[in-house]
Amino acid sequence: MSGYRVPLKDIHFLCHQVLGLDEHRIKLSGSEDVSAEELDAIFEEAAKFAENMLAPVNVTGDLQGCSLKNGKVITPEGFRESYKAYVEAGWSGISADPNFGGQGLPTSVGVSVLEMMTTANMAWTLYPELSHGSVLAISAHGSEEQKQIYLTKLISGEWTGTMCLTESHAGSDVGLLSTRAKPRADGSYDISGTKIFISGGEHEMSENIVHLVLARLPDAPSGTKGISLFLVPKYKVSDTGELLDRNTLECSALEEKMGLHGCSTCVMNFDNAQGYLLGSENKGMSCMFTMMNAARIYVGIQGLGLMEGAYQKSLSYAQERVQMRALDGPKNPDQVADPIIVHPDVRKMLLTQKALVEGCRALIYETGRYQDCIKYGADAELRQTAELMVDFYTPIVKGFVTEVAQESTSLALQVFGGHGYIRETGIEQYVRDARITTLYEGTNGIQALDLMGRKTLHTQGKAMMSLVGESRELAGALEQEGFWFADKLRTVTSEWGELTGEIAERVQNDPNELGAAAVDYLMYSGYAVLAIMWGRMALCAKTELSDGKDDDFYQGKLATADFYFKRLLPRCLMHAEAMRAGAGSLMEIDPAGFAHA
């Protein structure tokens, strides 16, 4: 049995109090209504599923991994059973379109449920979650017929989906891909090529697998302008959705990876496989981004989930493991030593994790709220603002959250001392699983360029400036309530604006200034946004405390906010100075000067 317990207290705090999601849902137009009580019931059911069905097969999934036999992928014990239960309980379509069998709940509800499942078992959750990207892409770009056949099955979970983008020579640079699509007489296409790193590319958990494949039409322009997206099913499908014979595609190998062993990472060969154009010719990149943006937020949720799981384990260990005495005298004189949570540095490691995981959860749920508004916002202005904010938050959720997830899971391991290095303890799996999140669905370097270029400089910093405005109001409210860090919040967000201006100016003279500042800008932005989240959480916690409720939890929130502003926010100082160092410090060295052997 795993010890993972869904952090329902924190989830309730965010949904009902900090982010006011109950009032928010009432204002949405077109989503299914759900009351606060119904929401809690859904969360409790999801928690049970995550704790009882997914968490118990997380460690075994890592140990067993996947294997390939005669073209079939064998997933770890319990994975198929859990998937069956997931489909039967209807979790697959929780936020999906009711016209195709979904439950139509707001995205923000699905985000919490997804967090729970991902924390319990990241490798397992990748199988159903990749379908979600396919659902979005087919919804946005599919023909009515494609929707009737494929959406219904993907939403029910009977079929799953994949994203087939990467080739061995075309990763970050997707424009280099060479998979070919040749038109057939019947309007379909012959797809040929080899894709790598395809998560869930082959398995026996679902009846069919729908591959969304980027490929080039004959005579397509070179680069990203000549890429189209194709829908290529593992088993061909009749006009009424019945499964026909096997398509000519196969998984030719599984990658051996550092972690995420429960998820099959496939090399997929398409050999004149029958496929169908999704969206318009040569517009594959825009179709891909429909999936990709969802996938990027999802990778941020993976970062969050791994931080949460690792935090819980290290907190238990710090409370149970006794070793040495507190520096200011014994705390448990009747035991041979004190629990290690008495030591300042152990507390620092725990509080760093707590401040990051709770701050990132707030950020991700806030993004979910804006995702609701894009889809169900009552007016066009709200929908537009929401789109701006989701666009801006996406690279922060993907890039910043996964970056701090590296630190946070590693700190959790460190709390265990030497025992943390032993597989049996179960903590090192979080570190190995987390390591992929800064890499896939666009490396964090790519996220940083996206944030600073497309999402900030190209919009004249609109989203960023609106957050700076919001933080000024928030700082006023914090000041009124006597929070010392009101001023820190004001300072960090104003400097955010100044830095953006400075770099915008530099970029005009030298495009390398963008790449030289981008990752530090991403991290600075993440810490600034988390400062806003912690300001909001502190205000709410204080209100709740004055109502006399659950002292420990709310006092813990206030202490963590204090810690965040004192101990983590100062990291912005370093990122600001690094950005101001400019591109010269990176570009002046000759490539030959890197060698010293």
Add this chain to the structure above:
Amino acid sequence: MSGYRVPLKDIHFLCHQVLGLDEHRIKLSGSEDVSAEELDAIFEEAAKFAENMLAPVNVTGDLQGCSLKNGKVITPEGFRESYKAYVEAGWSGISADPNFGGQGLPTSVGVSVLEMMTTANMAWTLYPELSHGSVLAISAHGSEEQKQIYLTKLISGEWTGTMCLTESHAGSDVGLLSTRAKPRADGSYDISGTKIFISGGEHEMSENIVHLVLARLPDAPSGTKGISLFLVPKYKVSDTGELLDRNTLECSALEEKMGLHGCSTCVMNFDNAQGYLLGSENKGMSCMFTMMNAARIYVGIQGLGLMEGAYQKSLSYAQERVQMRALDGPKNPDQVADPIIVHPDVRKMLLTQKALVEGCRALIYETGRYQDCIKYGADAELRQTAELMVDFYTPIVKGFVTEVAQESTSLALQVFGGHGYIRETGIEQYVRDARITTLYEGTNGIQALDLMGRKTLHTQGKAMMSLVGESRELAGALEQEGFWFADKLRTVTSEWGELTGEIAERVQNDPNELGAAAVDYLMYSGYAVLAIMWGRMALCAKTELSDGKDDDFYQGKLATADFYFKRLLPRCLMHAEAMRAGAGSLMEIDPAGFAHA
């Protein structure tokens, strides 16, 4: 074949130029003389051994790991053969006492050789290197008879040694250990108990294994004051050093670990095994520290080696992998894309690694220079100063170097993008192997307490103040040569002094202030010391350049120094602010407030 190439250029630069080790060796008294030319010949031989015998079995060692069959440990293919070659070539005793068969070369020579072997194969190098700690402990605390028998065999490498300290309930808190030593009539002892995490506790690479075991005598005081050190051989030994029957000790299990698979990490059971007291009764802690201090420096060398190996791999990849165009226009218009080393963020990741690995190498070699002076210093004052400096540098070498090794190896992986997560690429092994270094031989939290408490506050900051003085002189010299960062060096080291004073004052009122500041102090100290090293390297590089030699290498040094001061040293800002936040931000939260589930 592995691509590891010993960084002889950098090693020569440090030894012959920056640290002036050739002049230094001449002044030593009692070590074997070695000229600059002889030194280079030794390094070239060691490089060949590391590149050709150890590097090729590094990846296979990770894949195969160790296994336990009928009490015997089977090491990966090639490990025994490499060990045999190592012993035959005489590497084992390179810096050891000629009275017992060693070559008597200065420690600083051994440090470079050890770095090469560790980089090539960390798991393999642990087997012989742990003997080194045993050699030191027996040299310092053994009887003449013990020296004659055990030292000779350990120095020749025919036998290996281990350190048996940890028990499952006694890790950081070694005073809790419960292994017992019962006196026998013949003056030896019956040792009984179970030790865990014993690296190289059992294997067939050497003829005998000498375990140095911490245990308690009957009626010994509790805690660390009642611990004694015993020498317990795997095979009993006659008075003339012949192997007799097997002692009653065995490896009962191997740990499954995150990495370091080639090294056997054993659970060792001692069942009335015959042992011999080493040093005095109840003085085991001080004997242990003789080994432990050497082991800590060695762990720092592991951090250095892993950084070097990972840097080399990521540099090659960045030069070969083509993906996207440079932001300021194509660099290789005849290829489909530019090598990724054109991208500013890739350069940042490479330069961060380069600045850290070269800075840490300088720090470790400087520590080696002082180690020489402790052993062979011409007068008592020099020996005393050297001891002070080695004491001070030890926790920085262990704690800081291994901390930045986490970042550096992880950046190397990041350069590979998604390919970095695949085992075949060979880069993720560095990340997994590196993860142990912050944990064993005293966690980095313990190192930080040692640095700030014993090595700084308890000595009135003597070593630190002498470095501040040195840095002022250095800053003057840098200023004269027109280096813009002279002032940065001055500022960071003066603030180092101020911070030390501030915390010393606070600790008087609250001992938790020590633990609350210690890790940030460790990191601040590390960056300050590396600033001194980079200042010295920059000066030397400039001198060499004006002589018209190897432009690329020396220009690379200057660019890396510039990068260090612009991009990495600003991390001190964050550590200073975190330290000044004090213990309140950590201690005020109630343990119950950590939970949110």
